[in-house]
Structures are given as C-alpha cells and as structure tokens.
Amino acid sequence: MSEAEQVCTFxxxxxxxxxxxxxxxxxxxxxxxxxxxxxxxxxCGLINLRGQIVMALDLRRRMGLPERTADACPxxxxxxxxxGAVSLMVDEIGDVIEVNGECFECPPDTLxxxxxEVIRGVHKLQGRLxxxxxxxxxxxxxxxxxxETSRTLRPS
Amino acid sequence: xxxxxxxxxxxxxxxxxxxxxxxxIKLEKDxxxxxxxxxxxxxxxxxxxxxxxLGFSKLERLAHAGENLLSLLRDGAIRLTTERTTALLSLVDxxxxxxxxxxxxxxDGDRDESALIETLNRLQKDGxxxxxxxxxxxxxxxxxxxxxxxxDAPKGDKGPAPENYVGEAVKLLGRILVEQGVAxxxxxxxxxxxxxxxDTRQLGEILVERGAVxxxxxxxxxxxxxxxxxxxxxxxxxxxxxxxxxxxNLVGELVLARNQILQFAQGxxxxxxxxxxxRLNLITSELQEGVMKTRMQPIGNIWSKFPRTxxxxxxxxxxxxxIEMEGKETELDKTIIEAIKDPLTHLVRNSVDHGVxxxxxxxxxxxxxxxxxxxxxxxxxxxxxxxxxxxxGGLDCDKIRKKxxxxxxxxxxxxxxxxxREVANLIFLPGFSTAExxxxxxxxxxxxxxxxxxxxxxxxxxxxxTRPGQGTTVKMKIPLTLAIIxxxxxxxxxxxxxxxxxxxxxxVRVEAQSAEKSIETVQGAPVYRLRGQLLPxxxxxxxxxxxxxxxxxxxxxxxxxQADGEQFGLVVDQVNDTEEIVVKPLAxxxxxxxxxxxxxxxxxxKVALILDVRGLGQSAGIIDEHxxxxxxxxxxxxxxxxxxxxxxxxxxxxxxxxxRMAVELASVARLEEFPLDRVEKAGEREVVQYRGQIMPLIxxxxxxGSSSSDRTDERAGRKLQVLVYTGNGKRVGLVVDQIIDxxxxxxxxxxxxxxxxxRGSAVIQKKVTDLLDVPGLLELAAPDLLMExxxxxxxxxx
Numbered sequence: 001m002s003e004a005e006q007v008c009t010f011x012x013x014x015x016x017x018x019x020x021x022x023x024x025x026x027x028x029x030x031x032x033x034x035x036x037x038x039x040x041x042x043x044c045g046l047i048n049l050r051g052q053i054v055m056a057l058d059l060r061r062r063m064g065l066p067e068r069t070a071d072a073c074p075x076x077x078x079x080x081x082x083x084g085a086v087s088l089m090v091d092e093i094g095d096v097i098e099v100n101g102e103c104f105e106c107p108p109d110t111l112x113x114x115x116x117e118v119i120r121g122v123h124k125l126q127g128r129l130x131x132x133x134x135x136x137x138x139x140x141x142x143x144x145x146x147x148e149t150s151r152t153l154r155p156s
Numbered sequence: 157x158x159x160x161x162x163x164x165x166x167x168x169x170x171x172x173x174x175x176x177x178x179x180x181i182k183l184e185k186d187x188x189x190x191x192x193x194x195x196x197x198x199x200x201x202x203x204x205x206x207x208x209x210l211g212f213s214k215l216e217r218l219a220h221a222g223e224n225l226l227s228l229l230r231d232g233a234i235r236l237t238t239e240r241t242t243a244l245l246s247l248v249d250x251x252x253x254x255x256x257x258x259x260x261x262x263x264d265g266d267r268d269e270s271a272l273i274e275t276l277n278r279l280q281k282d283g284x285x286x287x288x289x290x291x292x293x294x295x296x297x298x299x300x301x302x303x304x305x306x307x308d309a310p311k312g313d314k315g316p317a318p319e320n321y322v323g324e325a326v327k328l329l330g331r332i333l334v335e336q337g338v339a340x341x342x343x344x345x346x347x348x349x350x351x352x353x354x355d356t357r358q359l360g361e362i363l364v365e366r367g368a369v370x371x372x373x374x375x376x377x378x379x380x381x382x383x384x385x386x387x388x389x390x391x392x393x394x395x396x397x398x399x400x401x402x403x404x405n406l407v408g409e410l411v412l413a414r415n416q417i418l419q420f421a422q423g424x425x426x427x428x429x430x431x432x433x434x435r436l437n438l439i440t441s442e443l444q445e446g447v448m449k450t451r452m453q454p455i456g457n458i459w460s461k462f463p464r465t466x467x468x469x470x471x472x473x474x475x476x477x478x479i480e481m482e483g484k485e486t487e488l489d490k491t492i493i494e495a496i497k498d499p500l501t502h503l504v505r506n507s508v509d510h511g512v513x514x515x516x517x518x519x520x521x522x523x524x525x526x527x528x529x530x531x532x533x534x535x536x537x538x539x540x541x542x543x544x545x546x547x548x549g550g551l552d553c554d555k556i557r558k559k560x561x562x563x564x565x566x567x568x569x570x571x572x573x574x575x576x577r578e579v580a581n582l583i584f585l586p587g588f589s590t591a592e593x594x595x596x597x598x599x600x601x602x603x604x605x606x607x608x609x610x611x612x613x614x615x616x617x618x619x620x621x622t623r624p625g626q627g628t629t630v631k632m633k634i635p636l637t638l639a640i641i642x643x644x645x646x647x648x649x650x651x652x653x654x655x656x657x658x659x660x661x662x663x664v665r666v667e668a669q670s671a672e673k674s675i676e677t678v679q680g681a682p683v684y685r686l687r688g689q690l691l692p693x694x695x696x697x698x699x700x701x702x703x704x705x706x707x708x709x710x711x712x713x714x715x716x717x718q719a720d721g722e723q724f725g726l727v728v729d730q731v732n733d734t735e736e737i738v739v740k741p742l743a744x745x746x747x748x749x750x751x752x753x754x755x756x757x758x759x760x761x762k763v764a765l766i767l768d769v770r771g772l773g774q775s776a777g778i779i780d781e782h783x784x785x786x787x788x789x790x791x792x793x794x795x796x797x798x799x800x801x802x803x804x805x806x807x808x809x810x811x812x813x814x815x816r817m818a819v820e821l822a823s824v825a826r827l828e829e830f831p832l833d834r835v836e837k838a839g840e841r842e843v844v845q846y847r848g849q850i851m852p853l854i855x856x857x858x859x860x861g862s863s864s865s866d867r868t869d870e871r872a873g874r875k876l877q878v879l880v881y882t883g884n885g886k887r888v889g890l891v892v893d894q895i896i897d898x899x900x901x902x903x904x905x906x907x908x909x910x911x912x913x914x915r916g917s918a919v920i921q922k923k924v925t926d927l928l929d930v931p932g933l934l935e936l937a938a939p940d941l942l943m944e945x946x947x948x949x950x951x952x953x954x
Contacts, residue, residue: 034762036752037649039746040745046755048762051413053740053742053757055742055745055746084743
C-alpha cells in the first residue's frame with residue numbers, strides 16, 4: 001500500500017482505529033435499536049436507517065474489548081458491504097485523515113486474539129498508532145462464530 | 157447488428173413458441189382446424205423470416221424445413237399424424253434451444269440439427285400417395301387462412317388478397333357486417349364462395365356489387381376492423397420486470413411511511429393533518445393494489461406448457477390423457493408464479509406417470525379409455541387454491557403403509573394410529589416413493605418432499621386426497637403475494653415481533669384463575685387442552701432466550717399456529733394488533749437464525765423481527781417430528797439389538813399373572829385412578845365416564861389371556877389403576893394392577909414376542925419385563941374398537 005489513503009478514524013477504549021473512507025457510507029449518532037434474540041453477542045441489533053434495515057455490530061465485543069458503561073452512547077459508522085450496509089458501533093468518532101503507505105506496517109506478531117483477525121495493519125502516525133480494520137474480515141469471522149453459537153443454542 | 161432488434165426478436169419468438177406448443181396440441185386433436193394450422197404456419201414463417209434477416213442461418217434452415225412441412229399440411233396435401241406432430245414439436249424445442257443460445261452467445265449454436273431437418277423433409281412425402289409434387293420453395297407469406305365460415309379452402313390456392321388477411325383477434329369483415337345487421341350470413345357465405353371460385357376481389361367489393369350491402373356500410377365495417385387492430389397493439393406495453401420490482405419496493409416504503417404518518421396523525425388535534433393523512437392512506441392502498449396488479453400474472457402462463465408436457469408424457473408411457481383447465485385467469489404474484497412452476501410441473505408429470513392408468517386398465521375398470529387431468533385454480537380467503545386432480549387409480553394406502561415402514565419413515569404403532577388421509581400424505585416425506593420401477597419421469601424418491609418444501613417456502617401448504625379407484629387430488633394453498641403481508645404484532649420479553657397471519661389459526665386467552673389448571677404437562681412439556689385436543693405449548697420467551705416477563709393479570713395468551721400441518725400454541729406476553737408489514741430480508745449473519753423470517757419497520761419507525769413459524773416449530777421440536785420419527789424408526793431394530801442405545805422413558809407396571817410389564821411413557825396420556833363403583837357396563841365391555849366421554853376399559857392381564865375369573869373379587873374395594881392411552885382422538889383405559897415405577901432405560905429386547913400384545917422382553921431395572929404393544933393389544937382384546945376408530949376417521953370430511 002504505497003498510495004495515500006483517506007481513513008475515517010474512531011476510538012474504541014481510548015485506542016485509535018480507522019476504516020478506509022471509501023467503505024464508509026455515513027456516520028450517525030446513537031439510535032435506538034431492536035435487539036435480535038439468539039444472535040451472536042457482537043450483534044447489538046437492527047437500526048431503521050431511513051427505511052433500510054441495518055444490522056449494528058459492536059466493535060468492542062467483536063474485538064474482545066471490555067463492555068462500555070451502560071450510559072455510553074456509541075456512534076454508528078455505517079459501512080457498505082456486498083450484503084448491504086452494516087453499522088459498526090464505536091465509542092467516539094474521529095477525523096478523516098490522510099495516510100500514506102510509507103508509514104504502514106503489518107500488525108505486530110505479538111498481537112493475538114480476536115483483534116488480530118480484524119486488524120489489517122498499523123499506521124505509525126506522529127505520536128500515536130492508527131489501527132486500520134479490515135471490514136470484510138470484521139463481518140466474515142462473525143459468521144463462523146455464529147454457526148457455532150447457533151449450534152450450541154439448538155440442543156438436538 | 158442492433159442488439160435491440162435481436163432482443164425484440166427473442167422476446168417475441170419465445171412468446172410465439174409457447175403459442176406454438178399449445179396450437180400444435182390443439183391441432184392434433186382437431187386436424188381439420190385450418191385456422192390453427194395457418195397460425196402455426198405464420199409463426200414459423202415469421203421466425204424464419206426474421207432470423208434470415210438477422211443472419212442466423214442455421215435457425216433459418218431449420219425453420220425452413222418446418223415451414224415446408226407445414227405448408228403441405230396447410231394445403232391438405234398430407235395429413236397430420238402423431239409422428240408429424242412429434243416432429244413439429246421437436247422443431248419447436250430445437251428453435252427454443254437455438255434462441256437460448258442466441259440469448260447467451262449471440263450465435264445460433266453449433267448443435268447439429270440436420271437429423272431433425274432430415275425427419276421433417278422425410279415426413280413431407282411419407283405415406284400419402286395423394287401428395288402433390290413436393291414443394292421445395294416455402295409458400296409465400298401472403299398465403300392466408302380461408303375466411304371464416306368455411307373449412308374447405310381449395311388446395312394450393314393462394315387464398316384471398318393479402319390485405320384481407322387478419323389476425324385471430326381481429327374480426328373478419330364478413331362477420332362484422334353480419335353483426336351490424338347489414339348483411340345476412342347467406343350473402344356473406346355466397347360472396348366467400350365466389351372468392352373461392354377465383355374472384356380476386358375483396359369481400360366488400362363483391363357484396364356491394366351483388367347489391368347486398370351499401371358501400372357506406374362496408375366502409376364503416378372496415379373502420380371497425382381497423383380500430384380493433386390498432387387497439388390490440390396499443391393496449392399493452394412491455395415493461396422491464398426490474399422496473400416493476402423497484403416500483404414494488406418503493407410502494408413498500410410508501411406503505412411504511414404511510415403507517416408512520418397515520419400514527420402521528422392519530423395523536424394530532426390538527427383536523428387538516430388528519431384528513432390529508434386519511435386521504436394519503438386511501439391513495440397508498442390503491443397504489444399498492446395497482447402496483448401489485450402489475451406484478452400479477454395469470455396462472456395460465458405456467459399451465460399453458462402442460463398440454464405439451466402431458467401429451468409427450470402420455471405418448472411416452474402409452475397412455476391417453478386429456479388435460480382440462482379451470483381458472484386459468486387466476487392471478488398470482490410473479491415471484492410466486494416462478495416459485496410454484498417447478499412443483500406444479502412435477503405434480504402434473506406425477507399424475508400422468510403414476511396417477512392415470514393405461515387405456516387397457518381403464519377400459520377393464522369400466523372407465524373411459526382417455527384419462528382426465530383436471531387443473532383448477534381459484535381464490536379463497538386471500539389465498540389461491542390450486543388443485544390437480546386425476547381420475548386414475550388413486551393412491552394405494554396399503555402400499556404406502558408398507559413402503560413407509562420398509563423405508564423406516566414411521567413406526568408400526570404410528571401407522572396403526574393414522575387415518576387414511578394421514579397415510580396418503582406420507583408420500584410427502586423425504587425419501588418416499590411408491591413407483592415400483594424408476595421411470596425417467598418420476599420415482600426417484602426426491603419428488604414429493606421437494607414439492608412440499610418448495611411450496612412451504614413461499615408460505616403455502618400442500619396435501620393430497622385420494623379415493624381408491626377414482627383418482628387423486630393434490631391441493632395447494634398459495635399466498636397471493638410475498639412482499640406485503642398482514643401480520644399479528646405481539647410482545648414478548650419487552651420486544652415486539654410480527655407473526656404472519658397465514659400461519660395463524662386462532663387466539664386463546666386463558667384467564668389467571670384457570671391458567672394453572674388448564675395448562676398441564678406431559679413429561680414436563682406443557683400442553684393446553686383445546687377443544688379436547690392436546691395442543692403443545694411453546695413459550696416464546698423461552699425459545700428466544702428472553703427475559704420472562706409475567707403479564708400483569710397473570711393471564712396466558714396462546715396464539716394457535718400451524719406450520720407443516722402441525723399445530724402448536726405460542727405463549728406470548730401480549731397480543732397487540734394486526735398490521736400490514738413489508739418483509740425485508742435479514743443481514744446474512746442473521747439468516748441462520750431460523751426462527752426469524754425477516755424484519756420489518758413498524759408504524760413508529762422501530763424495527764421488528766418477523767417470526768418464522770416453521771422455524772420456530774422446528775426449534776421447539778414440534779415440526780421436526782417426522783425426521784425424528786424416521787431416525788428412531790430406522791434404528792429401531794438396532795436399538796433393540798444393541799445395548800447402550802438411546803434411553804427411553806418407560807412406565808413399569810404389574811398386570812396380574814402377566815407379571816412385570818412396561819410401556820413407553822410417551823404413549824400414555826395420563827394415569828388415573830377410578831373407584832370400582834364408577835365402572836359401568838356397555839354391552840360386554842367395561843367402561844367409565846371420563847372427561848365427558850365414555851372410555852372403554854381393557855384389563856391388560858385379562859386381555860393377555862391369564863385366568864382372571866376371580867380377579868373382580870380380588871380387586872374389590874380397591875381403586876382401579878388405569879393408563880389412559882390416546883390414539884386417533886379416542887381414549888382407551890388400560891387397567892393394570894399396580895404402577896411400579898418410571899424408568900429411563902435403553903431398551904434391549906432379548907426375547908422376541910412370546911404372545912400377541914407383547915413386543916418382547918427386556919431387562920429393565922435388573923428384572924425381566926415384558927414390553928406392552930398397545931396397538932397389538934387392542935387388536936387382540938377389542939378389535940371392534942380399532943374398527944370404530946377407523947370408521948370415525950374415515951367419516952371425517954376430507
């Protein structure tokens with residue numbers, strides 16, 4: 001990745017994350033949502049986005065981070081996917097910043113666990129690190145987990 | 157080459173080909189029908205002409221060969237035989253194949269059709285000495301049908317002048333004149349005769365000359381003819397299906413927006429807003445209806461292929477089958493039409509292949525040689541009913557029973573309890589097929605269950621009724637549309653859900669005082685007694701793992717649902733309202749949760765999940781019964797042969813000299829005690845009054861043949877221990893001496909049955925125990941009861 005790229009940034013538990021801006025459809029503030037029973041934990045519910053039903057996914061849960069406090073109002077970063085829009089729930093939205101490939105590095109080998117699956121790489125910015133997510137993987141892995149969940153939910 | 161022209165050609169030709177199929181069948185029935193013959197000729201000619209122009213030379217050659225044959229037929233030089241019809245039908249198929257190829261690759265393909273062309277050419281001369289010298293050149297397009305009113309057009313005649321040629325839909329000039337009352341039929345006939353004799357003038361001209369009509373009348377009639385022609389071509393336009401789909405989606409959105417506005421307006425004081433929202437409501441409903449109509453297609457569109465299918469099949473199996481259709485114009489949503497196309501075709505094929513007997517067998521049975529396949533479609537209660545009836549031999553229920561057992565689809569005791577109708581519907585089980593030999597049509601055992609699954613996928617139902625010797629009817633109920641559905645809104649665990657009304661049977665509210673009494677449990681599974689039938693209950697809160705919130709008044713709301721022919725009661729916290737909802741698909745990640753069919757946006761803008769009744773029943777274990785039955789039946793033998801098989805709950809009891817016995821707990825509805833003085837006599841039988849019915853009692857040990865003359869004294873002063881056994885909606889009380897225990901044991905039958913009524917012996921709790929075979933016992937002790945049961949079920953309206 002050598003060309004400059006625009007990244008939409010956000011915070012999750014004080015860590016700095018981003019997704020490529022071209023994948024982002026819009027950013028909306030916290031919305032009431034409909035809980036989906038039996039769904040995997042990281043799926044928080046369904047949002048009515050101007051008549052379109054959008055699934056909301058909690059990035060904290062997806063990455064195995066601790067839960068938000070009850071009164072926190074996460075922001076929705078709605079990203080486009082091949083299967084329609086999906087909202088990623090983040091703590092706080094940041095700016096859109098431009099990064100170039102020179103400061104990009106693959107995730108360190110010591111990065112483990114759920115976060116490893118979804119982080120595409122790290123941008124070494126001045127004074128801090130920006131972790132860029134792979135939205136496709138964010139959603140894909142979740143499928144696999146879901147089948148496991150549903151299996152355990154259905155005692156034969 | 158302009159793509160548009162090719163596209164236009166493809167669309168037009170595929171419609172024409174469908175028409176050809178129908179017309180050829182029609183023509184075979186009535187070879188003298190010159191109008192149909194001419195129409196066929198014209199269609200093939202048009203295809204030939206257009207593809208010549210577009211440069212599809214192979215297709216052109218093929219069409220040319222067909223045209224030659226047809227022109228001879230039309231001229232009456234040769235007669236239409238079955239062989240010729242078959243050749244022409246295969247021509248239609250070949251043309252269709254080539255058109256498909258053109259659509260995909262823009263060329264008419266490399267397939268060699270010379271054999272077919274050869275056949276078509278050969279059939280031109282075959283076996284008709286009267287045939288005139290062969291025409292190698294196709295007839296001119298100007299050739300036209302004889303005018304209405306006459307069937308014996310002269311052979312080889314070019315017919316009247318081309319301008320006089322009109323399509324079927326446009327009335328002939330002569331007919332218009334007669335209808336207008338300006339000319340008598342005789343005069344018109346005479347003029348036509350004159351034309352046939354070689355007069356090349358127009359019909360009107362002849363009539364005017366003969367003084368039969370005034371020139372003005374002819375002009376008027378021509379005017380009428382022209383208007384008819386133009387209005388036919390202008391009354392409809394082709395619209396892209398994608399556009400309609402988009403419109404439908406937009407209307408769906410509009411319905412949602414309307415619902416929201418209505419809700420705002422309801423709470424508003426502003427009378428202007430209220431009025432305009434009501435107006436919006438009306439217009440939206442009408443628009444919705446209108447747009448839905450654009451997507452509606454008559455079921456005749458798929459039926460029109462069936463005469464051909466039936467003919468080919470019937471010829472193939474040497475049968476004579478006639479097809480009749482009723483309600484062709486019944487309309488269904490396009491998506492549904494597409495979804496039922498394959499299942500319907502399968503059923504039709506099945507009926508011809510298995511349903512209708514051969515002509516000889518029919519004749520022997522005193523039926524007309526020609527079998528009848530009757531298709532019927534009609535609206536009823538917001539649904540479309542489709543029936544496929546044949547007048548064949550009907551389903552052989554004994555064979556089905558045997559087959560189902562042999563395939564391990566059901567257990568013997570289950571079969572014994574089934575009514576004829578239930579037995580007939582076993583054919584929908586996966587892996588079932590009664591055809592003794594596998595034909596190329598059906599009999600692979602993957603038919604009927606696929607039909608059922610596909611119909612149920614779109615929210616429909618299918619069942620079969622049969623009358624031995626008289627025929628079989630397959631009846632389907634199909635929803636009109638899938639996009640916007642009426643639904644019942646309910647609340648459970650603080651969340652709202654929508655239940656499609658198609659699966660809804662009724663709502664039952666059990667008041668707090670009676671709730672505890674009327675909801676009973678069978679082995680921990682809650683059931684509700686609904687008009688004497690046990691209705692299994694499913695708690696939605698529990699099923700969805702939601703917080704159970706108890707209703708304020710303690711009342712229980714039961715929604716009686718039906719899916720897959722099984723009924724169950726869904727217990728919810730609250731029943732809210734009915735609403736028209738627009739079904740939206742769920743995200744891919746959520747599709748695997750089978751209890752949800754989709755989501756929708758409610759009037760207040762919130763999202764609600766739509767429950768999938770079938771999926772819910774499955775996850776609660778109600779619908780999967782068949783599969784479980786099958787599994788348990790297949791390893792039935794294994795389970796008895798091996799130890800360590802699946803555990804089963806058994807009720808262990810003592811019955812006089814017969815000793816220790818056991819029966820599957822699942823087959824026992826209740827355990828009751830009756831004081832001896834409640835036992836009454838009805839004829840030879842002991843009965844008790846039980847829950848408003850007369851329940852016959854069968855003494856197990858006596859039925860097993862142990863000497864028991866003194867038993868009445870023995871048990872005097874005691875209470876009778878009775879196992880209430882329910883089968884076929886009838887109860888039988890089995891009198892035992894003592895109930896010992898309930899045990900969970902893996903059954904391992906060591907000894908086969910030593911006498912009737914006993915399935916065998918097994919070691920249960922370290923003691924030898926006989927396993928009671930209840931159906932067998934009933935047969936032994938009270939065969940009349942069994943017969944009564946059967947009579948009762950057969951008497952039910954199908």
